Amino acid sequence: SQQGEEDPQALSIQEGENATMNCSYKTSINNLQWYRQNSGRGLVHLILIRSNEREKHSGRLRVTLDTSKKSSSLLITASRAADTASYFCATDEADSSYKLIFGSGTRLLVRP
Amino acid sequence: NAGVTQTPKFQVLKTGQSMTLQCAQDMNHEYMSWYRQDPGMGLRLIHYSVGAGITDQGEVPNGYNVSRSTTEDFPLRLLSAAPSQTSVYFCASSYSTGRETQYFGPGTRLLVL
Numbered sequence: 001s002q003q004g005e006e007d008p009q010a011l012s013i014q015e016g017e018n019a020t021m022n023c024s025y026k027t028s029i030n031n032l033q034w035y036r037q038n039s040g041r042g043l044v045h046l047i048l049i050r051s052n053e054r055e056k057h058s059g060r061l062r063v064t065l066d067t068s069k070k071s072s073s074l075l076i077t078a079s080r081a082a083d084t085a086s087y088f089c090a091t092d093e094a095d096s097s098y099k100l101i102f103g104s105g106t107r108l109l110v111r112p
Numbered sequence: 113n114a115g116v117t118q119t120p121k122f123q124v125l126k127t128g129q130s131m132t133l134q135c136a137q138d139m140n141h142e143y144m145s146w147y148r149q150d151p152g153m154g155l156r157l158i159h160y161s162v163g164a165g166i167t168d169q170g171e172v173p174n175g176y177n178v179s180r181s182t183t184e185d186f187p188l189r190l191l192s193a194a195p196s197q198t199s200v201y202f203c204a205s206s207y208s209t210g211r212e213t214q215y216f217g218p219g220t221r222l223l224v225l
């Protein structure tokens with residue numbers, strides 16, 4: 001089955017810096033989603049971008065999608081210590097609306 | 113709204129024991145799913161349901177059974193627990209499909225000895 005793969009696996013930055021995480025996937029999709037997981041907690045939805053969209057913003061988050069390269073990026077601007085978490089991309093399958101497949105995630109540490 | 117709730121929060125089993133992980137949602141969502149999360153492997157889909165009475169397999173269904181008798185509840189059954197099933201289990205729901213925003217429960221941490 002297809003799976004999004006995040007890069008890098010881990011990222012450590014200083015508070016106030018920007019954080020960029022990348023996701024690659026294998027087959028055609030309808031939507032790509034990004035989720036955040038704080039340590040020991042469930043996942044929280046951040047943003048959904050459709051295959052016909054190239055960029056989407058939500059507060060300090062910016063997501064881009066390049067379907068020709070089968071890749072997406074999540075940019076967190078002006079990071080805060082509270083942004084410390086794991087970030088996952090998730091993709092559906094173009095011919096199925098029932099399965100959402102997650103990548104292995106990027107662990108972000110924002111140092112105060 | 114309570115959202116998605118899961119019980120228990122933590123469970124220890126011996127190899128061969130059976131148990132049921134409970135999941136409930138109060139958002140009238142049709143789509144519900146179960147994932148397991150292992151260190152460094154992200155979330156893997158176990159089973160999903162698109163409505164009461166309808167279930168299907170995900171990526172890693174072996175060793176797990178599900179049923180969906182009501183819209184609200186989607187229990188996950190381990191018939192004979194194995195150490196390989198030690199993991200954190202998450203239940204999620206959405207309005208109708210896996211393409212939409214998923215709402216996750218807090219998780220159940222399972223240790224099989």
